[in-house]
Amino acid sequence: MSTPQNPAPQAAPAWQAAPGPSYPGYTSPIPVVRTHLGNAVASEWTKIRSVRSTMWTLGVFVLLVIGIGLLTAAVVAANPTEGGTDGENPLAFGFFGLLLGSICVITLGVMTTASEYGTGMIRTTMVACPSRGRVLAAKAVVFFLVAFVVTLVSCLFVALVDVALLTDARDPSTGEWLKGTVGVSLYIALLGLLSLAMGSIIRHSAGAITIMIGLVLAPLVIALFMFSSSLEDLREALFEYSIPNQMSVFYSTSLTETGPAGWDPLWIALGVTAVALGGAFALLEKRDV
Incomplete structure (x- = not known):
């Protein structure tokens, strides 16, 4: 009986062959580029303009600023009193609408960051951009520019119409125009950035949102109920540094005779916002998403 012989080994199929010069590695036709802050800004811009809440919130803001600002000036112009508006700054009538509209900016600022934690979308964001600081910086840049531009356009429109309506009022100086449009717009944008x-x-x-609304209203409301003479100094400080009073400084109609003046409210808001953003950056790097 013959012994069976082992069959001769067969060559491996071509698709199982070891890689070599004849089988070069795959090269993607899509260029690989290093990402930067501009890419994150573009992403955040896409987010903020594609969310319906942004349009609704900014729409209500514009409606309040323009509607109340023009309505106030129209009522004053239609009901002249003795002395009229002689010596008054006509830009000041835009203050009332801007004070109420600031609540919309605060709400949008909070939602720009906090809403992603509520939906869990923040995890996807961090996967797409692992640099957490870059994500927060991009959100801050996009939101600040949007808030500033929308506020500036609204305030400028109200200012031009109010000056035309209130013919008895004095002509604002160049400094008053700058503070009543650019200055107050920067302040509102910083207030929204603090909310972010x-x-x-x-x-x-x-x-x-509750904390930020309390920050806007609580100091002024608390000060109104401080009747004790021993609390006079605290009462004055709350009045002077309350956000409504600081906003009125931009219109030369401060609620108090002392306290912030000129451009002081803007520097105060800038300092407080910088500290808050620093804390947000530090916590974002330490905490899990």
Whole structure:
């Protein structure tokens, strides 16, 4: 009986052959580029303009600023009194609408960051851009520019119409025009940026919005109920540094005779916002998403 012989080994199929010069590695036709802050800014711009809440919030803001600002000036112009508006700054009538509209900017600032934590979208964002600081910086840049431009356009429109309506009022100086349009717009944008930082710190939309609205209204309301003479100094400080009073400084109609003046409210807002953003950056790097 013959012994079976082992069959001769067969060559491996071509698709199983070891890689070599005849099988070069795959090269993607899509160029690989290093990402930077501009890419994150483009992403955040796409987010903020594609969300319906942005349009609704900014729409209500514009409606309040323009509607109340023009209505106030129209009522004053239609009901002249003795002395009329002689010596008054006609730009000051835009203050009332801007004070109410600031609540919309605060809400949008908080939602720009906190809403992603509520939906869990922040995880996707961090996967797409692992640099957490870059993500927060991009959100801050996009939001600040949007808030500033929308506020500036609204305030400038109200200022031009109010000056035309209130013919008895004095002509604002160049400095008053600058403060009543650019200055107050920068202040409102910084207030919204502070809200954005608070949303990143708190990570809860309702909680952060409540804190920011309290920051705007609470000092003034608390001061109104401080009747004791021993609390006079505290009462004056709350009045002077309350956000409504600081906003009125841009229209030369401060609620108090002392306290911030000129461009002081803008520097105060800039300092507070910088501290809040620094805290938001630090916490974002330490905490899990």
